[in-house]
Amino acid sequence: GQNIDQPTEMTATEGAIVQINCTYQTSGFNGLFWYQQHAGEAPTFLSYNVLDGLEEKGRFSSFLSRSKGYSYLLLKELQMKDSASYLCAVGDGGATNKLIFGTGTLLAVQP
Amino acid sequence: SAVISQKPSRDICQRGTSLTIQCQVDSQVTMMFWYRQQPGQSLTLIATANQGSEATYESGFVIDKFPISRPNLTFSTLTVSNMSPEDSSIYLCSVAEQGFGAFFGQGTRLTVV
Numbered sequence: 001g002q003n004i005d006q007p008t009e010m011t012a013t014e015g016a017i018v019q020i021n022c023t024y025q026t027s028g029f030n031g032l033f034w035y036q037q038h039a040g041e042a043p044t045f046l047s048y049n050v051l052d053g054l055e056e057k058g059r060f061s062s063f064l065s066r067s068k069g070y071s072y073l074l075l076k077e078l079q080m081k082d083s084a085s086y087l088c089a090v091g092d093g094g095a096t097n098k099l100i101f102g103t104g105t106l107l108a109v110q111p
Numbered sequence: 112s113a114v115i116s117q118k119p120s121r122d123i124c125q126r127g128t129s130l131t132i133q134c135q136v137d138s139q140v141t142m143m144f145w146y147r148q149q150p151g152q153s154l155t156l157i158a159t160a161n162q163g164s165e166a167t168y169e170s171g172f173v174i175d176k177f178p179i180s181r182p183n184l185t186f187s188t189l190t191v192s193n194m195s196p197e198d199s200s201i202y203l204c205s206v207a208e209q210g211f212g213a214f215f216g217q218g219t220r221l222t223v224v
Binding site (some may be wrong): 006031033035040041043044045048053087089091097098099100102103104 | 112144146152153154155156159169203207212213214215216217220
């Protein structure tokens with residue numbers, strides 16, 4: 001079966017660092033993606049990991065361990081505008097490489 | 112990245128009726144995907160639409176309820192048929208680019224009353 005788990009909600013303080021974890025068990029794997037979704041808007045692409053290790057992109061970094069079926073998204077220097085849902089998704093590696101989405105984590109950044 | 116235009120952006124429909132959602136991409140793409148996002152939930156894939164062939168539906172979704180057209184490489188439609196309040200969701204079309212996963216249209220917020 002396909003299973004992707006994330007914490008449902010997290011709260012953090014402006015200026016701080018927050019780590020959002022994602023664990024997955026899928027029949028295939030062709031990359032792990034993180035998306036940001038503000039309320040009422042479509043998801044927007046944040047990062048992509050296909051090999052183990054850390055990918056850094058400005059204030060956002062994403063880590064992958066394929067052997068552990070584990071990823072995290074690290075957000076630094078949090079800003080109020082970072083309050084959003086963060087979605088972890090796995091490419092299933094099939095013919096269409098469709099994405100399987102996790103449950104999503106709602107992050108609230110407080111002053 | 113592809114630019115995806117989806118319409119309508121929102122609609123309120125009577126139960127028992129049908130709504131067709133359109134998705135236009137600014138470049139030719141092989142695969143287009145239709146997702147549903149129920150209130151407070153993550154995204155669930157409805158089907159994959161490949162030009163020139165029938166759509167491939169995920170478990171729990173059937174063609175009679177969600178017929179899909181894919182007449183060319185830049186356009187697709189999803190119809191939500193015989194709607195009930197349980198169909199109230201956001202419906203999103205997307206295309207995939209290698210290494211970037213899915214890019215999404217702005218979504219259609221459907222309310223069934």
